[in-house]
Amino acid sequence: MIGYQISYNDLAALVAQKSPNWINRATQRTTNFRQQRRYAERSPMWSEIKTVYIRLQGGKCAYCERQLEGEVYGKSEYDIEHFRPKGNVKGWSLSSVLSQQGITPTPVPNGTGGYYLLPYHLFNYAVACKPCNSVLKETYFPIAGTYDLSGHDPVALLQAEQPYLIYPIGDFDKAPEALIRFEGISPCPVVSEGHDHDRALVTIELFKLDDVIGRKNLFLERVRIMIALFPQLEILADGATGDARNSAMRVIDLYTSCQSPHTNCARSFVSLYNQNPSQARQLWEAALTVSDSTS
Ligand SMILES: [Zn+2]
Structure with missing residues (x-):
C-alpha cells in the first residue's frame, strides 16, 4: 500500500x-x-x-x-x-x-x-x-x-x-x-x-498481502520488480556516469513511481540496498531462485 x-x-x-x-x-x-x-x-x-x-x-x-x-x-x-x-x-x-x-x-x-x-x-x-x-x-x-x-x-x-x-x-x-x-x-x-x-x-x-499461496501472483510481481531493480542499483553504486547512469536512474524512477505497481515494495528494496547492499543482494538472489522455480 x-x-x-x-x-x-x-x-x-x-x-x-x-x-x-x-x-x-x-x-x-x-x-x-x-x-x-x-x-x-x-x-x-x-x-x-x-x-x-x-x-x-x-x-x-x-x-x-x-x-x-x-x-x-x-x-x-x-x-x-x-x-x-x-x-x-x-x-x-x-x-x-x-x-x-x-x-x-x-x-x-x-x-x-x-x-x-x-x-x-x-x-x-x-x-x-x-x-x-x-x-x-x-x-x-x-x-x-x-x-x-x-x-x-x-x-x-x-x-x-x-x-x-x-x-x-x-x-x-x-x-x-x-x-x-x-x-x-x-x-x-x-x-x-x-x-x-x-x-x-x-x-x-x-488482505492476505503475505499469503504466498493464495496470492501467489502478488509475490511473483514483487519478485520481478526486485530482479529488475537490483542490477540498476549496482550500476549506480559502481559509479556509472553519462548514459549508463541516466538509464539506470530512469528504470529506478519508473519502478518507484507511485503510478507503478507495488511501489511500496520497490521503494523498500531501494531503501534496503542503500543501507545494506549485501542483504539486498541476498534477497535478489532469492528472488531469482523463486523466478526460476516458477518458469
Ligand atoms: Zn487488490
Whole structure:
C-alpha cells in the first residue's frame, strides 16, 4: 500500500469536473439516509465517478497495489470500495497469530447496520481489485476504539474509532508507507509496537498481502520488480556516469513511481540496498531462485 495525498477540496474539484452535479445529488441522498437512519436506495451512483479514483491511484488496487487495465476497457475490473461499509458491518475473526500479538478488535454492535451517512462521502471511497474488495474485505471493518455508525466525518471517526485498516486517500490518515514496509517480497510493520504496528498486521492479514499461496501472483510481481531493480542499483553504486547512469536512474524512477505497481515494495528494496547492499543482494538472489522455480 501507498498513500495518495489529496485535499478534500481538490478531490471534490476532480469529481465536479467528471460529473458537475454529482456532489449535490450525493448530498440529497445522504439527507435521505439521515432521515431514515439507514442506507437504502435502488440505484447507487458512485460508479459515475469511479474513473476519478482510478486515475488518482494510477490504475492500481488501493490495497494490494496490483495494476489493473486502464479505464477505457478495464472499469469493470475495479470495485468502488467503501472503506467504512455502508449497509452492514461484519465481525472479523482474528487469526491465532494476531490474537497472540494481543490485538483485540472491538465487538461489532449487533443488528445496527452500517455507516449510513458515508455511502457518498468522497473520503470513504477507493478503487480496489475484486479479490481485495469483494473476496477479502467484504464488509469487515475492525477497529480498536468505539463504533460510531452514525458518524458523518471520516476525519473525526479516525480518532474515535481507531480503525485497524488504513485509508490511503486524502490528507488525514497516516501514510500507509509509514506503517507497512517490505522485506524483499514480504510486507511487515514499520514500527515494532503500538496501534500503528497492529494496523499494519491487521491490514496485511485481512488482505492476505503475505499469503504466498493464495496470492501467489502478488509475490511473483514483487519478485520481478526486485530482479529488475537490483542490477540498476549496482550500476549506480559502481559509479556509472553519462548514459549508463541516466538509464539506470530512469528504470529506478519508473519502478518507484507511485503510478507503478507495488511501489511500496520497490521503494523498500531501494531503501534496503542503500543501507545494506549485501542483504539486498541476498534477497535478489532469492528472488531469482523463486523466478526460476516458477518458469
Ligand atoms: Zn487488490
